[in-house]
Amino acid sequence: MSIEIPKDKWPGAVKTVTLGATSEQGGTRTKAVTIGGEQTLPFMHFENETPHRPAIALEITASRPGEWSQVLQDAWGDALDDPARWAKAGEEAGVDLILLMFGLNDAEGNPVTPDFAVSTVKSVLEATGLPLLVLGPGQAEIDNAIAVPVADATKGERLAIGLCEDGNYRTIVAAAMANDHLVVGRTPMDVNLAKQLNILITDMGLPLDRIIMDPTTGALGYGIEYGYSVMERLRLAALQGDAMTQLPLLVNPGFEAWKTKESKVGEGVPDTWGDWAERGVHWETLTAVSLIEAGADIVVLRHPESLARVRQSIDELMTAEPA
Amino acid sequence: MALSGIQIYKMLPQTNCKECGFPTCLAFSMKLAAKQVELSDCPYVTEESKQQLAESAAPPIRLVTLKAVEREVSVGNEVVLFRHEKKFFNRPGVLLRVRDTEDPQAISEKVQAADAYSVDYVGLDLRLDGFAVEAASDDAATFATAVQTVRKSSGLPLILVTDDPAIMEAGVGALDAEKPLLMGANAANWEAMAALAAQRETALGVSAASLEELAELTEKIKEKGVEDMVLHPSVGSMGASLALQTQIRRLALKNFRPLGFPTIAFAGDCGDPATEATLAAHAICKYAGLVVIDTFSPALVYPILVLRENIFTDPQKPIQVMPAIYEINDPKPDDPVLITTNFSITYFSVANEVEGSGLPAWLVVADAEGMSVLTAWAAGKFDAERIAKAIKDFGVDAKVDKKVIVLPGHVAVLSGELEEELPGWEIKVGPREAVDLPAYMKAVLI
Numbered sequence A: 001m002s003i004e005i006p007k008d009k010w011p012g013a014v015k016t017v018t019l020g021a022t023s024e025q026g027g028t029r030t031k032a033v034t035i036g037g038e039q040t041l042p043f044m045h046f047e048n049e050t051p052h053r054p055a056i057a058l059e060i061t062a063s064r065p066g067e068w069s070q071v072l073q074d075a076w077g078d079a080l081d082d083p084a085r086w087a088k089a090g091e092e093a094g095v096d097l098i099l100l101m102f103g104l105n106d107a108e109g110n111p112v113t114p115d116f117a118v119s120t121v122k123s124v125l126e127a128t129g130l131p132l133l134v135l136g137p138g139q140a141e142i143d144n145a146i147a148v149p150v151a152d153a154t155k156g157e158r159l160a161i162g163l164c165e166d167g168n169y170r171t172i173v174a175a176a177m178a179n180d181h182l183v184v185g186r187t188p189m190d191v192n193l194a195k196q197l198n199i200l201i202t203d204m205g206l207p208l209d210r211i212i213m214d215p216t217t218g219a220l221g222y223g224i225e226y227g228y229s230v231m232e233r234l235r236l237a238a239l240q241g242d243a244m245t246q247l248p249l250l251v252n253p254g255f256e257a258w259k260t261k262e263s264k265v266g267e268g269v270p271d272t273w274g275d276w277a278e279r280g281v282h283w284e285t286l287t288a289v290s291l292i293e294a295g296a297d298i299v300v301l302r303h304p305e306s307l308a309r310v311r312q313s314i315d316e317l318m319t320a321e322p323a
Numbered sequence B: 001m002a003l004s005g006i007q008i009y010k011m012l013p014q015t016n017c018k019e020c021g022f023p024t025c026l027a028f029s030m031k032l033a034a035k036q037v038e039l040s041d042c043p044y045v046t047e048e049s050k051q052q053l054a055e056s057a058a059p060p061i062r063l064v065t066l067k068a069v070e071r072e073v074s075v076g077n078e079v080v081l082f083r084h085e086k087k088f089f090n091r092p093g094v095l096l097r098v099r100d101t102e103d104p105q106a107i108s109e110k111v112q113a114a115d116a117y118s119v120d121y122v123g124l125d126l127r128l129d130g131f132a133v134e135a136a137s138d139d140a141a142t143f144a145t146a147v148q149t150v151r152k153s154s155g156l157p158l159i160l161v162t163d164d165p166a167i168m169e170a171g172v173g174a175l176d177a178e179k180p181l182l183m184g185a186n187a188a189n190w191e192a193m194a195a196l197a198a199q200r201e202t203a204l205g206v207s208a209a210s211l212e213e214l215a216e217l218t219e220k221i222k223e224k225g226v227e228d229m230v231l232h233p234s235v236g237s238m239g240a241s242l243a244l245q246t247q248i249r250r251l252a253l254k255n256f257r258p259l260g261f262p263t264i265a266f267a268g269d270c271g272d273p274a275t276e277a278t279l280a281a282h283a284i285c286k287y288a289g290l291v292v293i294d295t296f297s298p299a300l301v302y303p304i305l306v307l308r309e310n311i312f313t314d315p316q317k318p319i320q321v322m323p324a325i326y327e328i329n330d331p332k333p334d335d336p337v338l339i340t341t342n343f344s345i346t347y348f349s350v351a352n353e354v355e356g357s358g359l360p361a362w363l364v365v366a367d368a369e370g371m372s373v374l375t376a377w378a379a380g381k382f383d384a385e386r387i388a389k390a391i392k393d394f395g396v397d398a399k400v401d402k403k404v405i406v407l408p409g410h411v412a413v414l415s416g417e418l419e420e421e422l423p424g425w426e427i428k429v430g431p432r433e434a435v436d437l438p439a440y441m442k443a444v445l446i
């Protein structure tokens, strides 16, 4: 019996976006990472090649994370006190990107200053050759106070800076434009809101290939299905030719999964939840793998074991041939 | 796929005799397409049309049921590629595999533990669906004994796994009247396997590495009288499997009958629990009807069952609880009133914490149209007015004399307005996350 395999022919494609610049490209990264470029639904290799694999970013924090699960604290140990060491450990663990997250305060508990932001970013750039994403805590004033000096001090590195949100994007976009960086825009789980923000950002003159969108997601058990479906719909819209949805998708399963009780709490939970550390890693890994199936181009993760497992899944998903 | 009114019209007599109660055959066919009338209302349809219409009314992916003593599991009957298009209907069965080469005592203990496993997720009782018993011994008697051991330890549905029809026969022979899945048929053994499945009226698993082979096999097996089949596109990598699972789903939805069956994935075949979990997740997201795992570890089973629940919820209807006042740990009039929304996940995160702490409280669940605290707040469905209304509607005034209300920390901004809405009440702002509620209650409320 011969079967005609139904193949989708899409008019649109996701934009190709490159993070990081090597010395030939005007930066100092040892390698650049390119994502996006899909012309099919995720991993439909029989329709067209998937030009770039989804990238894994390790989330590190500018000052020691206070409320992280003990499981994560045990996994990274003292590296948590030193973003540079932490980033280096991530690079050795095989991640593609480093995402440096600023909170409201520095290590001493004082409000984050531009100097602290710049020196932290520089120390991380020195410690690793990977491309870097730098995000503020999601509060307009502080985000801007971090993004502007960091963007100026790292001109040409092709960092991705953020957070751009509908209420606060101008300053960050301008800083990225002036210094050859990219931006990350975040909207709360809605196709139209995501499009609107991209329109606002591109209206300022930033080309589409310098925007990464974070459609927001939920953890396994805490709303993942909403994020999953919004991503599927965004990817379908992109392939159908809607330009303002044709951007690579970044999601943070690490943040979402490690905030759940399942990952955070080891005592006083039902026996049916099983071993704490293993459960936490599964929680993060399954959240990430499901979102990769839904079209994620960058997943941000936290636990070293999750990095390895998700990486292996990506290897497999990128393989078209039977093993 | 269901036929349109026009397509049905072409199969009707087109005489407009009105005996069906409609003025024209076309009017009748429209009603039929909308499933509002029965075909039998028209006395004049030909046998041929009847058959064609019956076939087209069959779901694109056959519903296959494994029946056992205590329970059954039904899979298939899906109608879309993406859950947002409508919804996914039948949760894939998740079954645990044991091999007949394992020590009988060990089998029995593992099966009993897995059978008893039940975990609460937002008030739902999540469980495994059954067991796959594999004839790794290649010996009929050993296999039959293992099947019996499993059956003695659990009443859940079974999949019997062997390529050898004689061994399969011994395995099914060990079971009374029930309908396991026989796993299964391949290009070499299909005739004997089909005969066995037909005789026992059970579902038959069909393995092949290509779609062509699979389709040829199901056609031949169908001719032998087996209607219920489960497809096993047997490939190794996740990428290759995603391609085949997607192609099968697409073809089935286009009404390509030879592949119009649910599929099965053996996540445990990789031989390593870490990869097994990701393979199971992949199978749940992308189209497997049955997922077989090898590792029974709660830390792995719990997230897999939750993922299945999430992907298979109805996207149009968030899982909700009834807005009401819930009494936790037998509260008295001087115990505090906690406020939350009627999104299931929200309600249970809070209720479980309070219950676990042993501290009594009145939990008032406002009608926030099934949304989480912040979502509802952002959508204007969880404001001071709605909260005050809930307090009044549920007669909270009459139940408590110490008038203290605790708001979720995420909506601290509501406290001022709420004070205005509810004069005489003290409004406190609780922690942001429910995990921190017990400590807060101990420190602040007692």
Ligand code: B12
Binding pocket: A187, A188, A189, A190, A193, A216, A217, A218, A222, A223, A226, A256, B318, B338, B339, B340, B341, B343, B345, B346, B349, B350, B370, B371, B372, B373, B374, B375, B376, B377, B378, B379, B406, B407, B408, B409, B410, B430, B431, B432, B433, B434, B435, B437
């Ligand atoms: C899933 C989700 C959705 C789903 C809705 C799911 C649902 N049924 O509610 C969808 C996609 C529909 C959605 C829509 C919107 N969303 Co929404 N959504 C989320 C998301 C990702 C998760 C929410 C969730 O389920 N959390 C889990 C539950 C359990 O949390 P919870 O209810 O807060 O309960 C916890 C605590 O509050 C506490 N708690 C609860 N009750 C109580 C009671 C007491 C006494 C105490 C002490 C504690 C306590 O315990 C719980 C566990 O710790 C969040 C972002 C995020 N990752 O958190 C955004 C988020 C809530 N959404 C947001 C927004 C803006 C929206 C929209 C307005 C935008 C839009 N997309 O159009 C719409 C509004 C809805 C509408 N108009 O229809 C914003 C809200 C921003 C803000 N601060 O105002 C968020 C925070 C995203 C963001 N960062 O911007 N959303």
Ligand code: SF4
Binding pocket: B012, B013, B014, B015, B016, B017, B018, B019, B020, B021, B022, B023, B024, B025, B026, B028, B041, B042, B043, B044, B045
């Ligand atoms: S009874 Fe049958 S033939 Fe007569 S009008 Fe109705 S559909 Fe047409």
